Amino acid sequence: MKQKIVLFLMLFLLFGCSVDPKTINNTIIYELPSTTSKELITIPENTNVVLSFKVYNWCRVTYQEITGYTECSNLDLPPEEIGVLSGKTVIVDAGHGGKDNGAIVDNVLEKDINRKVSDYLIEYLKEDGANVVETRKNDETLYLYDRPTIANLVVAIENYIRTTNSGKKDAIGTIILDLEAILNDGVDVLPYLYRKGEDMNEELKEIFELTNQIDDVVFVSIHSNVTGNEEVSLQGLDMILTGNNVAEEYPGYDLYNDAERELFGNILGQNISSEADINLRRVYFGDYAVLREENLPSTLIELGYMDNEEDLKKLTDSDSQKAYARGIEKGIIEYFEATKTLTQ
Numbered sequence: 001m002k003q004k005i006v007l008f009l010m011l012f013l014l015f016g017c018s019v020d021p022k023t024i025n026n027t028i029i030y031e032l033p034s035t036t037s038k039e040l041i042t043i044p045e046n047t048n049v050v051l052s053f054k055v056y057n058w059c060r061v062t063y064q065e066i067t068g069y070t071e072c073s074n075l076d077l078p079p080e081e082i083g084v085l086s087g088k089t090v091i092v093d094a095g096h097g098g099k100d101n102g103a104i105v106d107n108v109l110e111k112d113i114n115r116k117v118s119d120y121l122i123e124y125l126k127e128d129g130a131n132v133v134e135t136r137k138n139d140e141t142l143y144l145y146d147r148p149t150i151a152n153l154v155v156a157i158e159n160y161i162r163t164t165n166s167g168k169k170d171a172i173g174t175i176i177l178d179l180e181a182i183l184n185d186g187v188d189v190l191p192y193l194y195r196k197g198e199d200m201n202e203e204l205k206e207i208f209e210l211t212n213q214i215d216d217v218v219f220v221s222i223h224s225n226v227t228g229n230e231e232v233s234l235q236g237l238d239m240i241l242t243g244n245n246v247a248e249e250y251p252g253y254d255l256y257n258d259a260e261r262e263l264f265g266n267i268l269g270q271n272i273s274s275e276a277d278i279n280l281r282r283v284y285f286g287d288y289a290v291l292r293e294e295n296l297p298s299t300l301i302e303l304g305y306m307d308n309e310e311d312l313k314k315l316t317d318s319d320s321q322k323a324y325a326r327g328i329e330k331g332i333i334e335y336f337e338a339t340k341t342l343t344q
């Protein structure tokens with residue numbers, strides 16, 4: 001029994017937010033991350049809530065199907081580590097999940113590989129003091145556009161909290177509510193923000209501009225590849241970027257910082273290749289919604305080819321999974337060093 005208790009405490013301290021926190025007093029949940037915004041509900045002391053993520057001192061939580069914001073000091077959260085990534089936010093997107101298995105080779109599911117590497121990465125990042133936002137925490141099904149929407153929500157919240165201008169704060173508050181509507185209602189409101197027409201949606205342009213105002217958030221989407229062709233044999237690591245290359249197909253989508261994204265992708269690729277002892281095939285620009293619909297330094301990582309026997313051994317080996325994660329962690333640290341935004 002004592003061993004079980006010790007194990008639980010270790011997991012709680014290690015993963016923190018993966019254990020639903022409790023309120024430490026009668027806690028108000030607000031519509032926006034501000035004590036002057038609309039009050040949605042008051043939750044009694046010692047009540048469990050589901051924590052999505054935190055930005056600065058505000059936590060996004062759900063209670064009885066009501067999602068809103070409360071000051072993190074109202075929750076019994078474990079202490080955060082202080083390290084080289086303190087003050088930085090890393091959004092970790094474990095590809096696929098739930099009903100979406102991704103690729104399947106020899107009864108190995110891509111979503112499981114992505115999840116395991118992501119879990120190791122999250123562990124390492126938290127040890128470095130990073131604030132980690134997960135697009136999915138368990139084996140849950142996400143709508144494709146939920147992933148960039150979460151990234152955009154983090155950007156909007158950070159700007160909202162930092163902004164003192166009341167007019168600008170109101171405008172960003174509207175953006176937050178629109179993004180929350182996408183996460184709540186999905187396809188019913190999706191065209192409002194991500195519709196492809198003669199130009200990029202004006203609100204998405206505003207989100208892209210808000211992204212340019214911050215330098216402490218990055219986004220990584222973790223996947224595993226397949227050729228889908230028995231006659232083709234590919235092996236190694238692919239780093240995929242999306243940038244102004246998509247403007248020809250999507251008018252107005254020419255607002256990305258290609259150089260910044262390319263720097264991020266190259267640094268991550270080199271570190272993963274070194275740590276995991278896998279060939280870096282290429283760093284290239286493609287068209288992927290998870291990258292196209294947000295403007296952070298971001299990359300989609302294809303860890304290796306599941307239909308290559310040697311790659312599959314790496315992808316399913318726990319030591320190699322840790323090496324992949326360590327490479328991503330080191331790449332993120334090096335990127336922030338390269339852009340001179342580390343505080344330590």
